Amino acid sequence: MRSRLDPRDLAGEVLAGIAVRPARTVLTVLGTVLGIGALVTTLGVATTAGNQIAGRFDAATATEVTVDIPEPIAPGSPPVVAWESLDDLARLNGVEAAAAYVTTQPGKEPDVRANTVRDPGRVLDRVLPVVGATADLPAAARTTVAAGRFFDTGHITRRDRVAVLGAQAAEQLGLTRIDNQPAVFVDGTPFTVVGVLAAVGRPDQQALAGSVIVPWTAGADALHLGPARTVVVTTALGAAALIAEQAPVALSPNDPAALTVNAPPDPAALRTGVADDISGLLLILGLVSLVVGGLGIANVTLVTVMERTAEIGLRRALGARRRHIAAQFLLESAVIGLLGGVIGASLGVVAVVLVSVGRGWTPVLSLAPVLAAPVAGAVVGLVAGLYPALRSARLQPVEALRGPG
Amino acid sequence: MSAIIELTGVGRTFASDPPVPALADVDLLVHAGDYLSIVGPSGSGKSTLLNVLGLLDLPDSGSYELEGVETIGLGDGERTAIRGARIGFVFQSFHLLPHRDVTENVMLGDLYTGGRRSDRRDRARAALDRVGLSHRTGFRPTHLSGGERQRVAIARALLGDPALLLCDEPTGNLDSTNTAAILELFDDLRRAGTTLVVITHDDTVSRRAARRVRIADGRLSER
């Protein structure tokens, strides 16, 4: 002969035990709700923020490298980077386009005027920066020509006086069409306009839109523009970091350290970095509140066991074995933990969505922590209920029947 | 008539300081269908005896056969099983769960002894009908009179169809009217063949029993 308890009856007793004290249950659940909620929020916000940053440094941005070249030490000394060494850079594996250019110094921009303007009263000399560049500049700066064409290596070797205008520069000069072979006069020297640029894609190369771009050879002849000061590179996806490392050596084998390289941060490192920053503290906070929540459950369950001593005695008199008593209290605390996990996970999801909306981010939540949260809550409840359940099972029926209640 | 209870030389001494010999050399034979009352002054060992009879406590010496089965030496699990299946308890303080309604309280009666789930509610209603409480099935125990509460407890004890009903001061918390109602119920149970052992220090209660046993300083004497 053995006492037995149908699992459905056990479930009924457990639920009844929880349902009869709603206020206490709510308070008991609170700690776990906070703990699980903090954990889910932390993980969710970290994933969302990481994704956000990775998104900002998207595939395009992560392929853009810029090298700044210092001025030669003395006016007569050889240039830090010779124009020809750009070819060495362009040959590197992973470089998709590379261009070098030099811009007139700020404050020393030349007067520029177009020849097509018929109304002399409206004609004003514009002061515009002039850029002497190599032929791959559109590809390297992520732009195209809106009209006409860009100059090519032929123009450069022939030292042709041709010019391509940035979109803004063309507008300022009143140049709307180029099919009639317009010319611009830069400090009086005429340059034939062969093309007009479209919008410039690279955020760090926006100055080109307002510039007059000429072959670096013609620029040296007519305007004494001097050696290259900037190299722009677009790389294959994922090659930016590598190219950033190799570019100074390719450009200036004698003194690579003199060059300043601007490369995008590694998105993967960035993502984990941000996740670490946010997660570190909040994860600890979440774990602490989870432990506190567990202690809360343990404490309340222990008090409940004491209060229900007489009930335990009665159940023992009615034939409940020690394990039936233990199972009941263990399950009660596990269900409370589970409740905390479910509510905490839900609040966490809401919090992640609210934070994301507040920052204009797209909320990203991995399913794993959301699904694991209720399990974690139940485990916390189970562990918390262990000691009280053992205490309840160890009570002697006679003693228990005398107890309170 | 078959023996339900057969105590031989049972002793129970509490290992307090000084040790309290609550039961000493107790012999007791109770047959099926008996209605036995045990009377005695406070502290004489009545509750101790009932706890031994109900397998809630173990004697230090002697032998206790319940329905012909020697219970001394059984493990906790077996004693629990026999207790749940064969013995019904009625306590002075009722021991009802305050947050569960009357029917649910009665349904606890065979929760641990393998009573059929499907008709447990119906059987609980029938038991409540038997104690005259079919009009109170949905009440909370806290809304019942003392006598009604004790009848709920009796219905709960009856649900498991016990061989023996052990009552420790069943009317100790009741006024004379309620006491009379419970005693009526005991007479009914007795007529239906239930074996009843009622512990009391109240003579009106003990006089209703067919057989009376007196206990003083842990020793039984028939009279």
Ligand SMILES: Nc1ncnc2c1ncn2[C@@H]1O[C@H](COP(=O)(O)OP(=O)(O)OP(=O)(O)O)[C@@H](O)[C@H]1O
């Ligand atoms: N756990 C215990 N430890 C020590 N002494 C105990 C214990 N339980 C009971 N006693 C003592 O044993 C004796 C018998 O107690 P018991 O409870 O059986 O008395 P009773 O006849 O039921 O009294 P009452 O009518 O007041 O309920 C008393 O002297 C009591 O103090």
Ligand SMILES: [Mg+2]
């Ligand atoms: Mg007593």
